[in-house]
Amino acid sequence: EDQVTQSPEALRLQEGESSSLNCSYTVSGLRGLFWYRQDPGKGPEFLFTLYSAGEEKEKERLKATLTKKESFLHITAPKPEDSATYLCAVPNQAGTALIFGKGTTLSVSS
Amino acid sequence: NAGVTQTPKFQVLKTGQSMTLQCAQDMNHNSMYWYQQDPGMGLRLIYYSASEGTTDKGEVPNGYNVSRLNKREFSLRLESAAPSQTSVYFCASTGGPGGELFFGEGSRLTVL
Numbered sequence: 164e165d166q167v168t169q170s171p172e173a174l175r176l177q178e179g180e181s182s183s184l185n186c187s188y189t190v191s192g193l194r195g196l197f198w199y200r201q202d203p204g205k206g207p208e209f210l211f212t213l214y215s216a217g218e219e220k221e222k223e224r225l226k227a228t229l230t231k232k233e234s235f236l237h238i239t240a241p242k243p244e245d246s247a248t249y250l251c252a253v254p255n256q257a258g259t260a261l262i263f264g265k266g267t268t269l270s271v272s273s
Numbered sequence: 274n275a276g277v278t279q280t281p282k283f284q285v286l287k288t289g290q291s292m293t294l295q296c297a298q299d300m301n302h303n304s305m306y307w308y309q310q311d312p313g314m315g316l317r318l319i320y321y322s323a324s325e326g327t328t329d330k331g332e333v334p335n336g337y338n339v340s341r342l343n344k345r346e347f348s349l350r351l352e353s354a355a356p357s358q359t360s361v362y363f364c365a366s367t368g369g370p371g372g373e374l375f376f377g378e379g380s381r382l383t384v385l
Contacts (some may be wrong), residue, residue: 204378265315
């Protein structure tokens with residue numbers, strides 16, 4: 164069964180304290196790994212898509228990387244406005260929909 | 274740009290009542306989706322429509338029906354609401370397989 168697991172469930176950081184979020188997946192024949200950000204009371208907002216092992220993408224303080232079994236979302240010198248839930252997702256075996264992990268809720272305090 | 278628009282944003286129902294959640298997208302996307310989000314459960318797929326005229330079940334379809342009214346609109350119907358259907362419902366769309374999903378703001382449903 165296709166599965167996406169994110170860790171940790173929650174992460175508290177001080178402003179400027181860098182860290183990483185993990186997303187591991189078991190779907191075979193990966194056709195892309197997606198990262199989303201979700202603010203409270205809002206719908207998920209697209210951040211990145213990664214397609215092959217070794218690929219990296221950056222946006223401001225966020226950098227996403229991909230290996231054959233997992234992806235990391237690195238947050239460098241976070242600010243309070245980076246506080247949100249970060250979701251990763253992969254296409255299902257049929258490629259008809261995305262399977263989401265349960266997310267990591269990041270809190271950054273000043 | 275409106276993107277994906279969901280109505281209503283909030284709704285309270287009594288057990289056994291019926292209602293329809295509406296979703297419309299203005300990006301000319303082929304595929305549309307309904308997801309359910311509960312605390313600790315992540316986003317779970319209820320139904321999807323790969324293209325106009327087709328619909329398919331997702332992971333948690335029981336108690337729901339959908340209609341792809343046209344290319345823009347995809348509605349989700351609860352025929353007889355149950356307290357277990359208290360949740361946040363998100364509609365999403367994409368231009369094609371493997372593409373990024375664009376989400377609406379969500380519809381928050383409470384069933385008493």
